Amino acid sequence: MLRRDIDSRVVPDDRVFDPGSKHGNKAAHIDANVVAVNIELQPIHKGLAYVRADGFPLPFQADTFDYVSCCQVFEYIPQTRAFVAEISRVLKPEGAAFLDLPNRLFPDRPHSPPGYYSLLPRPLGLRLAQSLLDSDQERYYRDYVYNLSPVIARRAVHAHFESVEYVTPRQKVAYRPIFLGDVDDLVYTLGKGTKVFAKLLLLITLLTRFPPAGWLFELLYPHAAYECREPSRGCKR
Numbered sequence: 001m002l003r004r005d006i007d008s009r010v011v012p013d014d015r016v017f018d019p020g021s022k023h024g025n026k027a028a029h030i031d032a033n034v035v036a037v038n039i040e041l042q043p044i045h046k047g048l049a050y051v052r053a054d055g056f057p058l059p060f061q062a063d064t065f066d067y068v069s070c071c072q073v074f075e076y077i078p079q080t081r082a083f084v085a086e087i088s089r090v091l092k093p094e095g096a097a098f099l100d101l102p103n104r105l106f107p108d109r110p111h112s113p114p115g116y117y118s119l120l121p122r123p124l125g126l127r128l129a130q131s132l133l134d135s136d137q138e139r140y141y142r143d144y145v146y147n148l149s150p151v152i153a154r155r156a157v158h159a160h161f162e163s164v165e166y167v168t169p170r171q172k173v174a175y176r177p178i179f180l181g182d183v184d185d186l187v188y189t190l191g192k193g194t195k196v197f198a199k200l201l202l203l204i205t206l207l208t209r210f211p212p213a214g215w216l217f218e219l220l221y222p223h224a225a226y227e228c229r230e231p232s233r234g235c236k237r
């Protein structure tokens with residue numbers, strides 16, 4: 001999760017919502033009033049308000065939260081668009097959401113050994129999973145992995161948010177209509193890596209400013225992340 005982004009967006013009085021929080025380990029670091037929602041309650045952090053709920057409909061009124069941080073949950077919810085619609089509904093005008101999801105097209109991902117199955121067309125991948133994997137792994141493929149790709153996620157976020165920025169790695173680019181970079185944020189990203197990684201990242205980030213390379217990069221990067229913003233009051237759908 002891009003901590004600096006969230007820290008710069010929220011102030012301690014803000015209401016932040018973390019759907020699919022699990023224990024709330026990520027949300028616990030956000031300095032604000034954080035509500036951690038999960039389908040099964042797993043509370044361990046004293047500072048968080050835990051709510052047991054399904055992803056939709058969310059048990060909150062419209063325009064309740066200033067910020068939503070939702071990491072690694074989308075693959076569990078087949079109704080991607082309905083879930084994004086709920087996140088948008090509970091956000092206040094000018095609120096923002098950070099949405100982070102695994103990429104089924106990246107061959108080496110957690111939870112899903114062996115990852116290359118997810119690169120196969122669904123019928124073939126599922127048939128292989130059925131004959132070669134144990135029942136838990138097979139269920140993960142059947143129920144979760146095939147739900148999602150960055151393409152599906154991107155369509156869903158664009159359907160419900162006015163402004164969507166692709167943020168993996170931090171490119172500071174409006175994803176649509178064209179990649180236009182902002183060098184400031186590159187500096188932060190580069191500062192975190194080793195020298196070789198930093199140079200590679202610089203090259204990749206520069207390349208991704210060209211739309212075809214950006215699309216390819218998004219398809220192959222292990223995680224896709226989007227920062228989505230609501231329009232101002234009166235313009236919210």
Ligand SMILES: C[S@@+](CC[C@H](N)C(=O)[O-])C[C@H]1O[C@@H](n2cnc3c(N)ncnc32)[C@H](O)[C@@H]1O
Pocket residue numbers: 019020021022023025026037038039040053054055056070071072073076077
């Ligand atoms: C991979 S964990 C991610 C946990 C946390 N967001 C993180 O990044 O560390 C996915 C979580 O989503 C929860 N979940 C799955 N379906 C859900 C639903 N329909 N509504 C709310 N939470 C759900 C699961 O119980 C699980 O705790």
